Amino acid sequence: MRSPARIVLAVLGIGAAVASCSSETETEDTNPVTTAVVVDPEQFLGSLPCGTLEGGPRSYIASVTDLDTGEVIGTSERVSCATPLAFTKDVESGNRYSASVQVFEEAPGESAGEPRWTTTCGENGEGAAEARTLQQVVIRGCTAITGPGTATTSIAIDATAAAQTLGCADDPKMPGLVFDIDIIPVEPADTKLPEVTRECGQGPLVYSGSFVEPGVTYTFRLESTDIALEQQFATTCTATALEGFGVTAECGQLTDLGTAVFPIVEITEDAALICGEDLTRARISIPAGPEHLEPTYVDCDEDVTIPGLPAGSYLGRVELLADASAIATYSCTATVDPAAITELVCVAED
Incomplete structure (x- = not known):
């Protein structure tokens, strides 16, 4: 759900966009101050985010029609597709309103030609907004814009941004920890995208061409x-390729911490015991490794995740309890890697 947005109240005449500051004001959409019908980009953008895709939507123009009179009550100027528009002039309480929308690849301040996409909202009354006194009512029933963009189908990996917290080692103003960053395609397993090494501080790496297939989600x-080659860092990036768009992958920050999982459910099954009948709970611990975990009581019917562990080798222990007595004990091992989830391998003790 979007955080409270800024709505531009467009006080518009029929067929004319009023661009002067005196004819438009902004208000929080959670604090309606006048009778209005709202065109909200969330209703027609579908799966395309505003402003973040090369070749994707950046601005739009909306026209609103009173379905009860058949008149167009206003047409907006071209605004950012992150901005909902509230139409107030000539809006009559009880009347129903639809909208027609033109969507552009260009930002509001850029010169634009023909719209890349067109769509309608509330057409034929389905999803139309019925105006209510002193309320802002959103026009719904929009047909989401679809179809390929006009850019090259590509995925960008910004490895330098992923090192923002740790900093680049050769930054002259504030030297950090990271020097080279290996970008390793992981999924799909049969991907032909190459592994690439980038220096921290370089711009994004862009994968494109026939190896980037639209609709496929890629993990890196x-x-x-x-x-000093003493500390390892890692993170993951994901992106779904879209035909005709340049997509920037979402990446976490490089970290030296990983996650270990105690497979409690698997252990109880291996011990042929039933939680709630034979067992009341379990007790886990990490007695050896870069970081220790003191004995801790946990439920016996679900796995336990331990995040924030420094990378390295760990020894774990699981005791299955009936009241206070251990009726089965397992020794566990795992090598935790940075930015990875590792399940401990557990074996019953004699």
Whole structure:
């Protein structure tokens, strides 16, 4: 759900966009101040985000029609597709309103030609907004814009942004920890995208061409060491390729921490015991490793995740309890990697 947005109240005449500051005001959409019908980009953008895709939507023009009179009550100027528009002039309480929308690849301040997409909202009354006194009512029933964009189908990996927290080692103003970053395609498993090494500080790496297939979700692992080659860092990036769009992958920050999972459910099954009948709970611990976990009571019917562990080898222990007595004990091992989830391998003790 979007956080409270800024709505532009467009006080518009029939067929004319009023661009002067005196004819438009802004208000929080959670604090209606006048009778209005609203065109909200969330209703027609579908799966395309505003402003973040090369070749994607950046601005739009909306016209609103009074379905009860058949008159167009106003047409907006071209505004950002992140901005809902509220039409107030000539809006009559009880009347129903639809909208026609033109969507552009260009930002509001750029010169634009023909719209890349067109769509309608509330057409034929389905999803139309019925105006209510002193309320802002959203026009719904929009047909989501679809179809390929006009850019090259591509995925960008910004490895330098993923190192923002740790910093680049050769930054002259504030030297950090990261030097080179390996970008490793992980999924799909049969991907032909190459592994690439980038220096921290370089611009985004862009994958394109026939190896980037529209509709496919790609996962990448970013790996690095500090300049002294003593500490390892990693994170993951994901992106779904869209035909005709340049997509920037979402990446976490490089970290030296990973996650371990105690497979409690698997252990109880291996012990042929039933939680709630034979068992009341379990007790886990990590007695050896870069970080220790003191004995901790946990439920016996679900796995336990331990995040924030420094990378390295760990020894774990699981005790299955009936009241206070351990009726089965397992020794566990795992090598935790940065930015990875590792399940401990557990074996019953004699």
